[in-house]
Amino acid sequence: MSASHNIKADPETLDFHAFSxxxxxxxxxxxxxxxGRIDVVDPSTEAVIAAVPDATLEDGALAVEAAAxxxxxxxxxPPRKRSEILRRCFELMVERSETLATLISxxxxxxxxxxxxxxxxxxxxxxxxxxxxxxxxxxxxxxxxGANRIVxxxxxxxxxxxxxxxxxxxxxxxRKIAPALAAGCTVILKPASETPLTAYxxxxxxxxAGVPPGVVNVVTTSKxxxxxxxxLSDPRVRKLSFTGSTGVGRTLLGEAAxxxxxxxxxxxxxxxxxxxxDADLEAxxxxxMIAKMRNAGEACTAANRLYVQSGIYDAFAxxxxxxxxxxxxxxxxxxxxxxxxxxTRKAVDKIDRLVKDAVSRGAxxxxxxxxTAQKGFFYxxxxxxxxxxxxxxxxxxxxxxxxxxxxxxxxxxxIARANNTEYGLAAYIYTADLARGMRVAxxxxxxxxxxxxxxxxxxxxxxxGVKQSGLGREGGQHHGIAEFMEAKYIAATI
Ligand code: NAP
Numbered sequence: 001m002s003a004s005h006n007i008k009a010d011p012e013t014l015d016f017h018a019f020s021x022x023x024x025x026x027x028x029x030x031x032x033x034x035x036g037r038i039d040v041v042d043p044s045t046e047a048v049i050a051a052v053p054d055a056t057l058e059d060g061a062l063a064v065e066a067a068a069x070x071x072x073x074x075x076x077x078p079p080r081k082r083s084e085i086l087r088r089c090f091e092l093m094v095e096r097s098e099t100l101a102t103l104i105s106x107x108x109x110x111x112x113x114x115x116x117x118x119x120x121x122x123x124x125x126x127x128x129x130x131x132x133x134x135x136x137x138x139x140x141x142x143x144x145x146g147a148n149r150i151v152x153x154x155x156x157x158x159x160x161x162x163x164x165x166x167x168x169x170x171x172x173x174x175r176k177i178a179p180a181l182a183a184g185c186t187v188i189l190k191p192a193s194e195t196p197l198t199a200y201x202x203x204x205x206x207x208x209a210g211v212p213p214g215v216v217n218v219v220t221t222s223k224x225x226x227x228x229x230x231x232l233s234d235p236r237v238r239k240l241s242f243t244g245s246t247g248v249g250r251t252l253l254g255e256a257a258x259x260x261x262x263x264x265x266x267x268x269x270x271x272x273x274x275x276x277x278d279a280d281l282e283a284x285x286x287x288x289m290i291a292k293m294r295n296a297g298e299a300c301t302a303a304n305r306l307y308v309q310s311g312i313y314d315a316f317a318x319x320x321x322x323x324x325x326x327x328x329x330x331x332x333x334x335x336x337x338x339x340x341x342x343x344t345r346k347a348v349d350k351i352d353r354l355v356k357d358a359v360s361r362g363a364x365x366x367x368x369x370x371x372t373a374q375k376g377f378f379y380x381x382x383x384x385x386x387x388x389x390x391x392x393x394x395x396x397x398x399x400x401x402x403x404x405x406x407x408x409x410x411x412x413x414x415i416a417r418a419n420n421t422e423y424g425l426a427a428y429i430y431t432a433d434l435a436r437g438m439r440v441a442x443x444x445x446x447x448x449x450x451x452x453x454x455x456x457x458x459x460x461x462x463x464x465g466v467k468q469s470g471l472g473r474e475g476g477q478h479h480g481i482a483e484f485m486e487a488k489y490i491a492a493t494i
Contacts (some may be wrong), residue, residue, distance in 0.1 A: 009051060009187070011105075013363070014106065016049055019103065019197040021058055023053045023055055025140070025218075026065075026070075030062075031053055031057040032054050032055050032059050033059050034056055035083050038220055038222050041107070042328075042332075043340070043376060045376055046377070049106060050198070050212065052200065059219055059227075060221070063219050063391040064234045067215075069214050071343070074186050075155075075156045077184070079136065080133075081180060082133070083251070084210075085128075086182060086209075087126065087211055087238060088209035090124070090128040092204075093170075097120065100115075100119045100198065101115035103197055107169065107392075108198075108343065108374070109331075109343060110342045111337040112332065113152050113335075117294070121171050122171035122173070122174040126460075127477070129178035129182040132182050133182035133183075136154055147314065148493045149192070149494050150380065150488050150490075151491075153406050153488045154485040154486070154487055155486055156185045157262060158238030158239060159237045160186070160484065161231050161346075162190050163241070163244065164244045165192050167298045167299060167300070167399075169195035175243075175480070176493055181215065182484075183481050185239070186215045187216055188218075193221070193304075219427050228252070233424070239484065240252060240263050240264070245268050246423070249267040251266075262486075265464060265472075267468060268468070269300040269425030269426055270304045270305075270396075270427070271396060271428065272304075272429065273405075274408075275312060275430045276312075276432075278431055278432040278433055279312065280313055281312060281316065283430065284373070285320060288306065288428075289320075289323055290455050291303040291450070293324075296401050300426060301426040301448070302398070304404075305393075306406070307406055307417060309409070310409060314406050317366060317405055320366075320383055320403060321366040321383045325367045329381065340452055341380055342399075343401055347377065348371065348377050351399070352379070352398065353392075354391075354393040355390050358404060360385070363384040363387065363391060364386055366384065366385050367382060367383050368382030368401070379402075382402040382403065389406070389417065397467075411439075415443045422444045423469045425448065426465075427448070427449050428450045429444070429446045437452065445455060446466060447464045448464070448465075462474070462475060462480070462489055
């Protein structure tokens with residue numbers, strides 16, 4: 001059964017039932033073992049728009065069984081064939097992009113323009129990995145003693161459990177599924193409970209593209225801890241790839257350690273956005289709006305601390321406030337919206353707490369800062385000035401449309417402040433001096449640096465963090481696919 005046929009990209013007529021048939025296991029749509037369901041809420045209206053099955057331990061075990069049954073024939077499928085299936089996934093995603101974007105906006109709340117950007121980005125992982133699937137090579141050498149040859153073969157790592165967050169329901173899934181399939185692995189995806197519909201819509205699309213039953217399985221559950229722990233305890237599972245918060249990542253690393261399972265971890269961030277006096281002001285403001293407001297601030301790469309040198313500080317603060325004030329806030333699926341709601345009421349409360357904390361420590365509100373919406377999980381675009389280093393938001397991810405500004409005087413000071421965090425995912429640097437840009441980029445502790453740019457995600461580049469922002473990389477030439485392969489060394493006398 002294909003759940004993505006005849007679906008219109010109109011929020012009024014979108015048939016949610018088509019995306020919530022059941023758990024997707026072994027190419028079948030099934031109810032959960034105990035019939036439980038999870039409600040899906042539109043954050044723009046707080047209305048329940050659908051309900052998806054709530055998987056039990058038994059359902060998780062069935063998904064592992066299905067992935068294990070499909071493993072041998074998938075790894076034996078010629079790379080060219082795997083590549084063509086992945087390419088078809090890309091093409092179908094592009095064809096269905098408007099429907100997928102609308103679905104993302106409805107269940108996640110993000111502005112339609114951000115959702116369209118996400119679908120394009122998510123689809124690219126299929127195109128990129130379709131190209132990578134046929135370029136997997138090994139190594140061949142001679143041992144230093146000359147006694148034997150060293151043959152290194154790269155093999156699929158085995159069954160993979162993939163766990164993804166709600167903030168990019170399509171892209172975080174395809175960034176894992178596409179390289180895993182390209183490498184020859186079968187997978188079980190556990191998407192976030194807030195945004196399961198996109199994951200199921202994509203599962204139907206993979207089937208249509210020719211992904212065989214059992215190669216991709218999707219299970220939603222309100223008991224992620226126990227259900228995924230049980231999956232990880234199955235000795236056939238050899239890989240855990242997780243994107244989400246650092247706290248949950250730590251728990252999962254502990255769980256994986258019990259069975260010595262390979263882990264890739266894409267965790268939280270606390271990105272500094274550094275603007276030097278010599279920066280092009282308009283370019284820095286454009287970049288700040290993207291780095292801060294893409295996804296309404298709900299991005300792991302979001303600028304979380306904006307450090308602006310004193311000579312340009314006032315002009316930057318004034319320009320940013322004008323732009324943030326001009327944003328149209330509204331329902332995600334409304335095409336005019338530039339800033340949608342947050343994912344949950346809890347997320348709004350957290351942002352509110354962080355803003356109140358910063359203000360109580362001396363920060364000044366230049367715009368926003370007060371919740372006014374009656375319905376929907378909205379927080380207004382907010383700019384705070386002179387945010388002290390002691391503010392909680394200097395340490396914690398804000399994950400919302402709040403831009404905290406602080407002044408700095410010199411390069412050494414701003415590098416030290418940028419590095420004063422347990423995180424190390426992304427950092428942004430604006431300067432007209434390329435030598436300084438490169439120097440600061442080499443000293444800032446982050447896995448990814450955007451130099452005079454507000455956006456760095458690219459399927460062709462290795463995405464990932466240092467420190468407590470993660471382990472491993474996704475995307476990039478061989479980096480992403482390597483996470484799903486293992487080297488096998490064969491000593492041969494030829
Ligand atoms: P989260 O609370 O850590 O949840 C992420 C996923 O883990 C969800 O599917 C969740 O399921 C599941 N989960 C929760 N507890 C679990 C447990 N004990 N065992 C197994 N799975 C568990 O994160 P989030 O709030 O969804 O996402 C926001 C976070 O993700 C932020 O910290 C953000 O920076 C990070 N992120 C990082 C990247 C990156 O590439 N580095 C990209 C995007 C987001 P339920 O939904 O059912 O709870």
